[in-house]
Amino acid sequence: MSDPLLELDALQKIYPTGSGQLHAVDGVSLTLNRGESLGLVGESGCGKSTLVRVLARLIDPSAGAIRIDGQSIGDIPARRFGTHPQRKRIQVVFQDPTDSLNPQFRIFDSIADPLRRLGGRKTRTEVSDAVYEAARITRLPPELLMRYPHQLSGGQKARVGIARAIILRPDVLILDEPTSALDVSVQVVILQLLGELRETLGMSYLFVSHDLNVVKLVCDRVAVMYLGKIIECAPVDQIFARPAHPYTRALLSAIPGARDTARIRLDGEPRSPIDPAPNVCRFYGRCPMGQDLCAQKAPPLTNIGAHSAACHFRLDTRQEVLA
Amino acid sequence: MTPLLDIQNLSVDFATRDGTVHALENVSFQLARGETMGLVGESGSGKSVSAYAVMRLLGGSARVRADRMISGGVDLLTATDAEVAALRGKRMTMIFQNARSALNPIRPIGQQIADVLRVHRAMPRRAAKQAAIAALAEVRIPDPERRYHAYPFELSGGMCQRVMIALAFASEPELLIADEPTTGLDVTTQAVIMDLIREKSSQRRMSTILITHDLTLAAEYCDRFAVMHAGHVVEQGTTADIFERAAHPYTGLLMKATPHGASNLSDLAAIPGSLPDLRRDLPPCRFVHRCAHSAPACAAALPRVPLEPSHEVSCHMPWKVSA
Structure with missing residues (x-):
């Protein structure tokens, strides 16, 4: 459709x-x-x-x-x-x-x-x-x-x-x-x-x-927004079963009753939306998996099938997460 | 062991221009030290009125009667206003529903916390300031030294809520009543705040009454539940009693209306009918008009049926929960 x-x-x-x-x-x-x-x-x-x-x-x-x-x-x-x-x-x-x-x-x-x-x-x-x-x-x-x-x-x-x-x-x-x-x-x-x-x-x-x-x-589909940007967008079943962005995963783990997934606590507040650095991932600093690359190059929204996400280290492509 | 809070047959009526509102009738519950009890039910079921009655915050139009009402060894029925005032804010505190309007809008938030410390813990000015900053840090307000001087309007809703919690914890209460502490907050902030309440309960053996209509959230944090409908406690028991062996039809309907766990919108069902008009003469069972299992016996006086030592239901036909 x-x-x-x-x-x-x-x-x-x-x-x-x-x-x-x-x-x-x-x-x-x-x-x-x-x-x-x-x-x-x-x-x-x-x-x-x-x-x-x-x-x-x-x-x-x-x-x-x-x-x-x-x-x-x-x-x-x-x-x-x-x-x-x-x-x-x-x-x-x-x-x-x-x-x-x-x-x-x-x-x-x-x-x-x-x-x-x-x-x-x-x-x-x-x-x-x-x-x-x-x-x-x-x-x-x-x-x-x-x-x-x-x-x-x-x-x-x-x-x-x-x-x-x-x-x-x-x-x-x-x-x-x-x-x-x-x-x-x-x-x-x-x-x-x-x-x-x-x-x-x-x-x-x-x-x-x-x-x-x-x-x-x-x-039918869900788009996740973080600090002014869409960071993930996918059919609803996919996003709940297999979130690709670490922020989405943290968001899902915070739903009350989500007992099967360990809660991921996000520390600190989001980065400031005032004059954000264009080359830094918006989630950097709060992201549990942030790396040097994330502070040098903002990840673009990329598609895998109908599932798009803006992260250098998409969770849905990582074997240890899928396992 | 004597419970911290012991309420027996609490009834509250309000005199209004349009007649007397029978807001609570024979509400009984006990709360042990360190225990968290969820108080759940639709809006208008009497959750907040129960809390206000315990805090002795009901206004002049309220007529409060009870067989017993004891908090931390103090008889709330006979205590003078001065005695209750000494208790309130110190040994028992409340987190109000709308944090921004519950805070003083023209006093910096840090000073509001310091005020509590100076009044209830007799701290000198400077020590109170340091302790207030520490309290702000504890509820994860970023940059607490600077935020000490902030006014409520300068903070987001989630931050005001956290200030409210810091305020409630400042006097190290034995009893905390949290009235919808996370309604309207993001799931991530909600998780942080609820974890904090849980931490305090276990650290200081603080007892908590969590008022909410979010059953999924409450299930995660509460040891016990009291389910309210139209001013009655219709069922109470441990979290397992309520979620696995709900005996009152209303409890069952409340759970069927909760979105969590449903995979389809049609799996959810609204509770039929609406709350009865509490100004009228009410039948012994106030749920009878909405109940699918009502029988002639339901016109008789409302029983309190103990199902297990921990589990009690006010229903002539317990267990008939619609599957």
Whole structure:
């Protein structure tokens, strides 16, 4: 299955700060295929959220290209993108359903808002029909539509967040930690709903999360991000069974319940994202297997089959690790 | 051996404008020295209220009743506020859920730790500063001398959480209540923090109550569990009792909702129904409306069935856990 829908090419987002250039997203190339669910994982501060905001075109990239169906959207200024025809093809479900809903909007208006802004001219009945339909497919009880966010439970607000993201029938749904604020039981319902909607509405997901147990269940492929770079990307089974990058392996070993693998403790904090040395591997210094080479030459992302990783000493090619 | 914490039939009601909320009813548990107990259940099940009751932090609207409530030899039911104040923060401490808002925003973090040391361990100013720096180093805050002067807003969420833990450990407590200490943190930081708590428990024979809804995490760190639902402890036992021989239907459902170990989204099941309204007159078993195994007998008074010396369940039909 290789039918690229969303392509990122050497995408970069640099923020100038008092002490130098902060490389939040640094040369990310990634492809989201049609119908695919791609997981994006990494520690906080690794640039996941900046990448999401660049993709949703809330901010402009510093360099690089974003293409949807081959059409470039990275060079449309964020200011203008809000009304651009391509805007409705990418929608975001934000992390905290409480903070991302306008407390002064009734639920109906929160869901209708994207449609009114981007759906072209619509009569009141058309808007209303679409809102009720969106509520129906996200299983949001229609009697809640006239209420305000504070009157809803966390799970119901999560449904509202999804309903308004799908009302324009986007091709790409960016899910930014969609269940991290929810209880385990509610999380199950929302994950199952998302799984179902992907099939019925034919959407592709970019699923940003730091809960690897969840990513394992809902994603086809996983990309691991570290300090602004993608350091590994592979089908989900491969990444869990046979991580190639030492960072990924440490991340997996830290999952609670991963009793079968010895915990790999990462000491220290990540390197600074401000003016990073271009020739040093970003993980150097924290990496349990770092060697002199890693400080002289930053490893590029290389492919072995469908499995790419940026490490000079890929674990999946080493016999002693495979044994 | 007398337990450090002995709670018998603790009930808490809150008087509100909309009626009396029966938040806890007949909650009983004991905690031995050096033991870690997991307190698990959905949001709203009474986990935090139990913790606040033990810390005597509940506000004026709470009505607390119990047959026995003893912590470290002090009777919490009859102790004066001054006596509890001497205990709190010194012999029993709490790690609050949201570290950034629990810290004083306008006082450098190092000084906040030094304050604890000066008040509770009567350290002179200079010694307290040195000890605070050592405490920061212990929770793996990089560059502790410099960070001593940092304000909470200058630190990441994970670092604030670690400061909170340093603060809790500073007075060398006998009892630590950790309320979701790692929610929202990366798995790697989570592992570091949980290992630290475990280290302290074994070094100083500190007893810990770990409040969480992450069963997988708790299983890794807890000796025993109390499972709460709607203000009742429905089941308690050793980690093996709970994970291998769960006897209450709710415990079984909670585990089926946990993503870890599932290979497919459809393996997970949400817990049917929702928590009952705790303002209403409630049936003896507060789970009866959500239970697939309820029988006429369930309308009778709620029993406490000892299954093994370590394992107790509040259910008329124990073991009927849905397979």
